[in-house]
Amino acid sequence: MSAASAVVVAVGLVSACGSDETTDAGRVAGEFADAVERQDAQAASTFTSSPALAAEALAATLAGMDARSVSTVVDKPVEYSDGTASFTMKTTWQWQDDSTYATSTSGMVRKLSSGWKVQWDPSLLFQGMPSGARLQRIRTDARPAPSxxxxxxxxxxxxxxxxxxxxxxxxxxxxxxxxxxxxxxxxxxxxxxxxxxxxxxxxxxxxxxxxxxxxxxxxxxxxxxxxxxxxxxxxxxxxxxxxxxxxxxxxxxxxxxxxxxxxxxxxxxxxxxxxxxxxxxxxxxxxxxxxxxxxxxTSIDQNQQLILGDSVVDVAQPAAMMIFDAQTGGVLAMAQNDAASAAKIEPALSYATGSVLRPVFDAVDRAVPGARDDTRAAHDVLHHYGLGVRFVAPGVSVPRDPTPTVSTARFSPDSFTASMLNMGALGVALARADAGRRESVAPYVINGATTKVDNGELGALTPAVSRDILGQMATIARKGDASDITNAPGLRALVGTNGPKGPGWFVGIQGGKVIVVYCDGDKSGTAALQVAQKYFRVSTR
The missing domain is CATH 3.90.1310 (Penicillin-binding protein 2a (Domain 2))
Known part of the structure; x- marks a missing residue:
């Protein structure tokens, strides 16, 4: 008798879940497909003739495909008088990005001593799949990779x-x-x-x-x-x-x-x-x-990067250094020594500033009436110069601790903190003011990427404040704490520490660049000056 003449159940399309197969063969095929849909390899294998082999193969493909969801649709099996039945199954894989892939396979159900079982064959997953194989979805990247x-x-x-x-x-x-x-x-x-x-x-x-x-x-x-x-x-x-x-x-x-x-x-x-x-x-x-x-x-200058690498290695305590373009705010380079790397010094993390910003606070105090009474206007001026705000610049490591960069409890450098990006923005704002520009700019490293400014806004520069700070910086470089630095014509600088244990800072404007040095630990103010001097010496070779 031919298989065609032995058919007892007609073909009809049903989904795996909630299928209404009226025969034992149809029920088993539906339960197998339903377990595949649930991505339960162990459960699916129990409806097959070789549970161990099926579980291994199903698990390998399910893991390799790593799909968000799987849907299966089976045809009601065509049952024959010899205790077998045939069916087809469509399996659709879907991922998080909504991409999909579908396979259409065919299989057999056999009546064994233990009941109806799906005859295990890897082709149930993909037509013609050899033993030991699996389906897998991989990520692909376009070539060439961007530089x-x-x-x-x-x-x-x-x-x-x-x-x-x-x-x-x-x-x-x-x-x-x-x-x-x-x-x-x-x-x-x-x-x-x-x-x-x-x-x-x-x-x-x-x-x-x-x-x-x-x-x-x-x-x-x-x-x-x-x-x-x-x-x-x-x-x-x-x-x-x-x-x-x-x-x-x-x-x-x-x-x-x-x-x-x-x-x-x-x-x-x-x-x-x-x-x-x-x-x-x-x-x-x-x-x-x-x-x-x-x-x-990017704004990076490879020669400056090489110079900075040489400049930070001569001090034992943590030392980090950044160079900014004095007019655009672009980061030209950043380097740190091994101690700073171990201490996880980051450009956007805030650190105590201590005396280094006293000239800035004095200038704002003289220009803004009532500044010592913590007027909002005084803090707005600081924000316009890049202090007290938080920068999130694409391409620059985001700080681990999102703590605000300044406490507004009082108008005093004693309670002030700033990041290296804040100090760079201050130097750039002053250099721009000296060049006749009226607005401050945010630091950046990737051309065209917008730096996010939180906790305040950059804005118009106050001429009287700019002149006052720049004058004090010139005095510091000429006969103050930075007067021993050589090879830096026209230098204007801020130098200071937050007590004996630091940190120590150097913020300089020279030759179209803003130089920021941060050092931690004992005698960090001296170390910051040492790093700055090494930079100017190496730069003129």
């Missing part, structure tokens, strides 16, 4: 292949110490500071989880003392990363710039559904890809 460019148009940061040297202590077993020592010896020629002690510290901090000991560029791999992958527990993961084009450079701005770059990559990212089978390259089944993002133009 981050300096103010001159040269590449400042770019995506390059890198090698993550990973260590898994659990894989090393009882030979963890020996493996760490061998890894440190392997990478010593290129990363001598990543010692066995440093790696062991990373392992302890990770509570036994795998760690990345160091990330190296391709040329670095050629000078290693040995192949690290021969060490028990060590693997090398090749990936891509945004890195400095000039290997001599490093900057705290890398964090903010990388975040901005990642946002561009996220906005232009595409997707691809693949069939991944053992021993074969993944096969593209569907997907979409947008155009590559534009290169990111």
């Amino acid at each position: 981050i460019d300096s103010r001159s148009g040269k590449t400042f940061m770019q995506m390059e292949p890198v090698n993550e040297i990973n260590f898994d202590p659990s894989a090393a077993g009882k030979k963890v110490d020996a493996a760490i020592a061998a890894l440190a010896a392997s990478i010593k020629p290129i990363a001598p500071l990543v010692t066995a002690k440093v790696i062991a510290g990373q392992v302890d901090k990770a509570n036994g989880q795998p760690i990345t000991a160091v990330t190296l560029r391709d040329p670095d791999m050629k000078v290693l003392a040995s192949d690290p992958e021969r060490i028990t527990g060590v693997t090398v993961h090749r990936t891509g990363r945004l890195v400095m084009n000039d290997r001599r450079l490093e900057s705290p701005l890398e964090v903010g710039l990388t975040n901005y770059w990642n946002a561009i990559r996220d906005a232009t990212a595409g997707w691809q559904v693949q069939l991944a089978a053992p021993g074969q390259r993944p096969r593209r089944l569907a997907g979409e890809q947008g155009p590559p993002g534009k290169d990111v133009a």
Whole structure:
């Protein structure tokens, strides 16, 4: 008898959920599809002839697809007199971005001693899927990746292949110490500071989880003392990363710039559904890809960045330094020493200012009647000069603590705090006033990206206040605390500390630039002057 003549149930379209199959075969097929729709691999496998194999394959595809939702539609099975039935199933995968992918598959239901079961076959997930394969959805990025460019148009940061040297202590077993020592010896020629002690510290901090000991560029791999992958527990993961084009450079701005770059990559990212089978390259089944993002133009001056890196290394306490274009407010460079990095000094975090801003408060006090009585007008003047407000500049690391930058309890430098961005904005406002400009501007690093200003507004500069502060700054540079600084013709400066333990500040205007130095700890005022002097000395070489 032919299969066609043995049909006892006609075909009809139903959804997996709430299906009204009237036969046992139809019920089982519907329950299987319903469990797939719920993304419950274990439950779906129980309706198949091979639960263990089905659970493994279903779990692999469900994890690989990582869908927001799955919907299934089955045809009522066509049941035959030999104890079998056939059905088709349409599965639609949907993700957070509303993209979808659908498959149409066919399967069999058989009556076994344990009852009706879906005959397990990977083709239930994708027609022709081989054993051990899975469906997966991956993110795709447009090529070429955008670069981050300096103010001159040269590449400042770019995506390059890198090698993550990973260590898994659990894989090393009882030979963890020996493996760490061998890894440190392997990478010593290129990363001598990543010692066995440093790696062991990373392992302890990770509570036994795998760690990345160091990330190296391709040329670095050629000078290693040995192949690290021969060490028990060590693997090398090749990936891509945004890195400095000039290997001599490093900057705290890398964090903010990388975040901005990642946002561009996220906005232009595409997707691809693949069939991944053992021993074969993944096969593209569907997907979409947008155009590559534009290169990111910034205000950064690579030469200034190099100079700043040399300027902050000679002091022991935390030291950070920023340079701004005195007319546009663009950040030309930022650098910090290892101590500042460990202390997590950030450009938008607020720190006590102490005596460094006394000339500013004195000038406002003289220009604004009743300033000592905490008039709103006095604080508005400070805001116009970039003090007391909070800057959120795209491409600059956002502060960890959103604490307001100033307390308005009284009009006094003793209770005032400011970030390096605030100090830079002050210097730029004064330089602009000296050039005849009437308005202050917010600092920025990415051309065309708007800096958000909170807790107040920038605005018109008061001529009398500007002249007063600039005059005091000239006196400080000529015969005050900054008078020992050389190689800085025309310098005007603010210098001060917040007591013996600091912090210490230097804010200078010179040669079309605003220089801000922040130092922490004992004798931080002297350290700030030392950093500033090193900058002017290196700048004139």
